[in-house]
Amino acid sequence: MKLSIPVLIICGLFLPPVFARDLGLPEVPIPENNPQTPAKIALGDKLFHDTKFSSTGEVSCATCHESAKGFTDSPLVTSRGVNNQTGTRNAPTVLNAAFNKTQFWDGRSPSLEDQSQHPFVNPVEMGLVDHQSILETVNGDDNYIAAFKEVFGTNAGDITMDHVTLAIASFERTVVAGDSPWDRWYLPARKMRSTKRPGAVSRFFWSRGVAFPAM
Numbered sequence: 001m002k003l004s005i006p007v008l009i010i011c012g013l014f015l016p017p018v019f020a021r022d023l024g025l026p027e028v029p030i031p032e033n034n035p036q037t038p039a040k041i042a043l044g045d046k047l048f049h050d051t052k053f054s055s056t057g058e059v060s061c062a063t064c065h066e067s068a069k070g071f072t073d074s075p076l077v078t079s080r081g082v083n084n085q086t087g088t089r090n091a092p093t094v095l096n097a098a099f100n101k102t103q104f105w106d107g108r109s110p111s112l113e114d115q116s117q118h119p120f121v122n123p124v125e126m127g128l129v130d131h132q133s134i135l136e137t138v139n140g141d142d143n144y145i146a147a148f149k150e151v152f153g154t155n156a157g158d159i160t161m162d163h164v165t166l167a168i169a170s171f172e173r174t175v176v177a178g179d180s181p182w183d184r185w186y187l188p189a190r191k192m193r194s195t196k197r198p199g200a201v202s203r204f205f206w207s208r209g210v211a212f213p214a215m
C-alpha cells in the first residue's frame, strides 16, 4: 500500500507522546580535570563577556561569538577584532563546540581549554602582547579574586592562565542546543543505527526521512 502524506500526518496525530518529547543531545563530555560547577560556569561566563582582556578594552570573546547571532559574528565574512582589524576567517559558533573532537576550522586545537588562550594574543582578535595583563587584571580585581577563590581556592597573585581557561571552557560546555527538527530526527536515528538493526516499520519511515525514535 502506498501511504500518502495526509495519511501519514493523520497517523502522526495518534502516535504516543513519547514520539513528541524533546530528545535533547547526548551528554556533554566533561574532562576529568575540569568538572562543572555553577560558580565556575558563572566565572567563565563573566570572562567570556569581559572586554578588559583586549588591547583596546573593546573586544571580548562575545564580540565575535555573540549569543544573539548564534554565538557567531554573522554575516561577517572575516571576523573583526581590535581596531576593526580582520583576519582570514569568520567565527564558527561556540554552540555545541563542546562536542567537537578538536577546535578551529582546521582542528588545530585539541580542547576548549587550549583553544581559549589563543584569541587573547591574536594580533587581529583581542590584540594583547601576552597573557600577563590578563593575570594582572584578575589578580588585582576584588570581584575576580573572590570568584577565583570560590572556584579554585586561589588567593590574589595565585591565579594563572590555567584557571582562566578552565573557567571559560566550563562556560562554553553549557552553550549547547539540540532540539531542532533535524536533531529530533538525527539523534534517535543515529542511536538506533548504533544499537540495533531497525525493524521493517522503522526502515519504512526512515527511508522517507520521517523522524522515528529508537524504542
Ligand code: HEC
Pocket: 048, 059, 060, 061, 062, 063, 064, 065, 079, 080, 081, 082, 087, 089, 090, 091, 092, 093, 094, 097, 100, 102, 103, 104, 105, 106, 112, 115, 116, 117, 119, 120, 124, 125, 126, 168, 172
Ligand atoms: C575577533 C573575533 C574573535 C574573538 C574576539 C574571539 N574569537 Fe573565537 N573564533 C574566531 C574565529 C575567526 C575562529 C575560527 C579561527 C580558525 O578556525 O582559524 C574562532 C574559533 C573559535 C572556537 C572554535 C569553534 C569551532 O567550532 O572550531 C572557539 C571555541 C572559540 N573561537 C572561542 C573563543 C573564545 C573563548 C574567545 C575569547 C577568549 C574567542 N573565541 C574570541 C573569532 C574570534
